[in-house]
Amino acid sequence: MKKRQTIEEFDRRFPSCRWTKSAQAERTAGVKRCRKCGKTKDVEEFYLFLTPQKAKRFASYCRPCSNTYKPNTTTEQRAENDRRSYYKHHEKNKARARAAWYSNHEENKARQRKSYAERKAENEAEILAQDECDICGKPGAAYFYRCINAGNTQDNEFAFWLVLHHVCQFEAKDARLIPWTSRIRKKEVLK
Numbered sequence: 001m002k003k004r005q006t007i008e009e010f011d012r013r014f015p016s017c018r019w020t021k022s023a024q025a026e027r028t029a030g031v032k033r034c035r036k037c038g039k040t041k042d043v044e045e046f047y048l049f050l051t052p053q054k055a056k057r058f059a060s061y062c063r064p065c066s067n068t069y070k071p072n073t074t075t076e077q078r079a080e081n082d083r084r085s086y087y088k089h090h091e092k093n094k095a096r097a098r099a100a101w102y103s104n105h106e107e108n109k110a111r112q113r114k115s116y117a118e119r120k121a122e123n124e125a126e127i128l129a130q131d132e133c134d135i136c137g138k139p140g141a142a143y144f145y146r147c148i149n150a151g152n153t154q155d156n157e158f159a160f161w162l163v164l165h166h167v168c169q170f171e172a173k174d175a176r177l178i179p180w181t182s183r184i185r186k187k188e189v190l191k
């Protein structure tokens with residue numbers, strides 16, 4: 001029988017990875033409740049994992065329960081489900097970004113009547129005021145992309161701007177909303 005890995009060995013294997021908050025608390029307590037059998041057992045009774053973010057954690061089920069656990073979908077089915085949900089999500093995000101793009105475009109047309117300096121200040125205030133990411137829809141978007149044709153009075157002067165998370169730029173670039181070679185900037189620079 002394969003010798004099971006201790007917490008100490010796991011720590012030595014991944015020295016640069018942190019433990020999740022809940023795993024830290026479980027280590028301090030020295031015990032953890034199994035989500036399947038409901039028994040509270042020594043933390044050494046649980047398998048060890050890395051989360052997708054490379055943080056160390058304990059399995060939700062104790063080792064005996066993990067060993068008897070049979071997933072009701074095959075690995076292939078699960079991979080297929082993951083792919084589907086990714087594309088569904090991806091399409092939704094692309095649609096959201098396009099809607100933001102076009103609504104910005106309409107607002108910018110109305111802005112044309114004002115002076116360049118006024119239009120620019122107004123646009124920057126809007127960028128700073130928007131916390132929601134145009135790509136994923138979640139709050140905390142600290143970056144923006146803007147295409148300015150300075151000195152040009154065409155109606156596309158500030159037509160293209162998006163507020164987004166740093167990580168969401170890749171999705172925006174994938175969807176061709178931002179050119180691959182362009183850089184996004186921190187909203188802070190506008191303050």
Ligand SMILES: [Zn+2]
Nearest residue numbers: 034037062065
């Ligand atoms: Zn159990």
Ligand SMILES: [Zn+2]
Nearest residue numbers: 133136165168
């Ligand atoms: Zn985002």
